[in-house]
Amino acid sequence: MGQTMVQKILARATGRASVEVGEVLEPAVDIAMSHENAALVMNQFQEIFAGLGRPAKVWNPNRIAIIFDHRVPAESKKTATNQKKVRAFIAEQGITKFHDIRGDEGGICHQILPENGYVLPGYVVVGTDSHTTTHGALGAFSFGIGATEMAAVWALGNILNVEVPETIKVVVEGELPKYVMPKDIILHLIGKISAEGANFKVLEFHGSTIRKMSMSGRLTLCNMAVEAGATSGIVPPDEETVRFLRQEAGVTGEIEMLAPDEDAHYCQTIEINVSELTPQIACPHTVDNVKPISEVEGLSIDQIVIGSCTNGRLDDLEVAADILRGKKVARGVRMLVFPASYKIYQQALELGYINDLVKAGAVVMNPGCGPCLGVHQGALGDKEVALATTNRNFKGRMGNPESEVYLCSPAVAAASALTGMITNPQKGGF
Amino acid sequence: MAKVIYKLGDDISTDIIYPGRYMATVLPTETPQYAFDDIKELNKQLNSEKTDEVRVIVAGKNFGCGSSREQAASCLKGHNLTIVARDFARIFLQNSINLGLQTVICPEIEAEVGDELEITTDKVINKTQGKQFEVVHLPKARQAIVDAGGLIPYTQKLLKQRMGIE
Numbered sequence: 001m002g003q004t005m006v007q008k009i010l011a012r013a014t015g016r017a018s019v020e021v022g023e024v025l026e027p028a029v030d031i032a033m034s035h036e037n038a039a040l041v042m043n044q045f046q047e048i049f050a051g052l053g054r055p056a057k058v059w060n061p062n063r064i065a066i067i068f069d070h071r072v073p074a075e076s077k078k079t080a081t082n083q084k085k086v087r088a089f090i091a092e093q094g095i096t097k098f099h100d101i102r103g104d105e106g107g108i109c110h111q112i113l114p115e116n117g118y119v120l121p122g123y124v125v126v127g128t129d130s131h132t133t134t135h136g137a138l139g140a141f142s143f144g145i146g147a148t149e150m151a152a153v154w155a156l157g158n159i160l161n162v163e164v165p166e167t168i169k170v171v172v173e174g175e176l177p178k179y180v181m182p183k184d185i186i187l188h189l190i191g192k193i194s195a196e197g198a199n200f201k202v203l204e205f206h207g208s209t210i211r212k213m214s215m216s217g218r219l220t221l222c223n224m225a226v227e228a229g230a231t232s233g234i235v236p237p238d239e240e241t242v243r244f245l246r247q248e249a250g251v252t253g254e255i256e257m258l259a260p261d262e263d264a265h266y267c268q269t270i271e272i273n274v275s276e277l278t279p280q281i282a283c284p285h286t287v288d289n290v291k292p293i294s295e296v297e298g299l300s301i302d303q304i305v306i307g308s309c310t311n312g313r314l315d316d317l318e319v320a321a322d323i324l325r326g327k328k329v330a331r332g333v334r335m336l337v338f339p340a341s342y343k344i345y346q347q348a349l350e351l352g353y354i355n356d357l358v359k360a361g362a363v364v365m366n367p368g369c370g371p372c373l374g375v376h377q378g379a380l381g382d383k384e385v386a387l388a389t390t391n392r393n394f395k396g397r398m399g400n401p402e403s404e405v406y407l408c409s410p411a412v413a414a415a416s417a418l419t420g421m422i423t424n425p426q427k428g429g430f
Numbered sequence: 431m432a433k434v435i436y437k438l439g440d441d442i443s444t445d446i447i448y449p450g451r452y453m454a455t456v457l458p459t460e461t462p463q464y465a466f467d468d469i470k471e472l473n474k475q476l477n478s479e480k481t482d483e484v485r486v487i488v489a490g491k492n493f494g495c496g497s498s499r500e501q502a503a504s505c506l507k508g509h510n511l512t513i514v515a516r517d518f519a520r521i522f523l524q525n526s527i528n529l530g531l532q533t534v535i536c537p538e539i540e541a542e543v544g545d546e547l548e549i550t551t552d553k554v555i556n557k558t559q560g561k562q563f564e565v566v567h568l569p570k571a572r573q574a575i576v577d578a579g580g581l582i583p584y585t586q587k588l589l590k591q592r593m594g595i596e
Contacts, residue, residue, distance in 0.1 A: 160584070392443075395445065
């Protein structure tokens, strides 16, 4: 029986020729990523060693990445103190892949890892963040874990008790119509299979649309795989993967072009043709409550949010800037923009996108996660409605259970900022 | 004997169990106060009641979906709750096992607030309604962590083997 991408990766990470679905393995970890919750991981890590009477030492300081992004700059003394403790731990353990709150190298963890070339095809990547699925875009098996699990990884270098998952093959064909974006594909898929449709499974993306898609779009797809319950999303590496890693991420070493076998077994195959897809909207309060934009057009919006690990990359800001250039955000609407990293922020500055957005009335915030999950700025008032390019619309997600969040692509968000209501950018004038 | 104290629907997210605004609070000793903070009556009940009785929350499918925040498991563990759900989201279930939060996968569960339950390894028996429901067992590898008393002791055991500590 042939092997899927994830089977091949897990076989390699356990020194085996092949692995079967359902087997329980302890694969070696290539990259172990945490953000501010490293404070909790540290606590659990120290507890493990406290019981052993040996000094607490991480298995490999070069394979641990820590990126401050959830509450930056710190919103409270509690966060600031936790960040301080994590910095001390990083120094003590000699952890090398650390991205502090800095305008030259900071940003959101799921952008920092790809743009620094920390993730390569075939890697096993774990992160104490559910959107760690993002890095599957580079051909890695990448998934979210809890803080105590991460403490065990820091100690052992292996991720314990991983059951080899089944894989769903998603085949995407057709040319995307104007203003229909990768975000619309993944929202459509989640709506189709539900928020638990891929629970404990992997979504492996194939098809001509994926082959033509830039790494940025692939990162968006894999980022939201978790919203269908998937353990991970994954895109087999190709020329675009190599282009991104060489040209944008500065990778000079070998890149292994891992591919699934022709006769790999998939538990399900889903085919999507995007040539007639229209912009999609995830309505409150679940990500799988997805409707074509025609069903919600005209709904009044209080706050537009463009950014996050899902849609805060350069092409996302470009489409927003193109739509808003020389125009004005409607009165009564607040528009917040937060790029996924400072590298992107700098590129958007040089290309004039930031200027276009600010002149139109947008508030450009520093790269970080805050507004997406209601922990740091951008909170909603009672009964207010937000339209966001982020990844979740759960009740209370943006800090107020009395508000509503709709999810969309950057093109829809930008067009809607001009009108103050959900607007289809395909309807012209942009 | 265990008593159902609250009933929830499908897709209860970690944002509902442990709102993001409290994520700066990380220690398991400090998280229980914020459990279900946006469901005020439940939060109040959890924080005010002192009882030795086993308290059960019954939920639908995909309990714990969303974020990987471990506080969502530690805050419930701190209240000594048992969660009986039709099924669980992956990361939440793993976190619960790692921390020792009692989770029961019971795909057909029917129960109302106030019902008395008897929970065995194979069945949930609803004494009040006179019905019983099959329990789906944890995968063997996960049960091993439960049997070790959680992931910390389990990892300590593995480390001792590697380091040759008796």
